[in-house]
Amino acid sequence: MDNTPLLMLGLPKGSLQEATIKLFAKAGFNISISARSYRPSIDDDELDGRFLRAQEVSRYVEHGYFDCGLTGQDWVQENGSDVVEVCDLVYSRASNKRSKWIIAVPEASPVQHVKDLEGKRIATEVVNITRQYLKDNGVTAEVEFSWGATEMKVPDLVDAIVDLTETGNSIRANKLRIVDTLLYTNTVLIANKTAWENPQKRKKIESIAMLLQSALEANSKVGLKLNIEKSKLDAILTELPALRNPTINRLTDEAWVAIDTIIDEKVVREIIPELKKHGAEGIIEYPLNKVVY
Secondary structure (H helix, E strand, O other), X not given: OOOOOOEEEEEEEOOOHHHHHHHHHHHOOOEXXXXXXXXXXXXOOOEEEEEEEHHHHHHHHHOOOOOEEEEEHXXXXXXXXXXXXXXXXXXXXXXXXXXXXXXXXXXXXXXXXXXXXXXXXXXXXOHHHHHHHHHHOOOOOEEEEOXXXXXXHOOOOOOEEEEEEOOOHHHHHOOEEEEEEEEEEOEEEEEOHHHHHOHHHHHHHHHHHHHHXXXXXXXXXXXXXXXXXXHHHHHHHHHOOOOOOOEEEEOOOOOEEEEEEEEEHHHHHXXXXXXXXXXXXXXXXXXXXXXXX
16 A cells, blocks of 8 residues: 655745644644654645745745745745746745835945845845846845854845735834845745646646635634614614625524624724624624635
């Protein structure tokens, strides 16, 4: 009997590791890993995987060691990896927002525009992306690889940095000023081209993609149930547009109906008092694990 898993999965170690494990859990896959191990245990006999730096995942997917993997769109571009980008998964360790690679300089720097970087020295982890950006802008500058703590290298070691940020808080905290944005990036599920052409593997990869996307979609939404008199139904749907496309069911009391809907979590605190004011009863808010459209 062949016990070889169907898919070998590359998972990002480091800042994305915990968020990735939580996302997979919400999608229905339990991943456990010991503190010193790079090999996780996955409760799916068709899956095996390894944790390694996100910077490396796309290269191993391209070369076929992994059938698919999660990494940043930026690292696919930086490595020039020839892979299939299956879907976007917009999440990070801190939020569900896209991050961006920016050029930053000290607040007092005379550099105001990319052209002002002519002849300057720039430190970054994304050397290839930065060089291409400078080339596209007709600027010649020295670009050196940074192993980390990039913000601390200006102004003593370099004139500018290209660094990744979500909120810009660390940039401001280090008294730096953003000159330009090179690109926006987010996590992506990628696949090896040969694996993608295998019908069995492709089906499994597409299933994983759908479950991960539906888990992310559920992060910002909740379910809402309530009862209301049928005579007030049209008014409540007209005045509360957030209750779009609800499911409406009859109750044993024919004068009342039950509404069941999915709603953006951020509007719940505003809409529940309004529902109550419009005569709604039995209002129940409940969390969601997955939302599949």
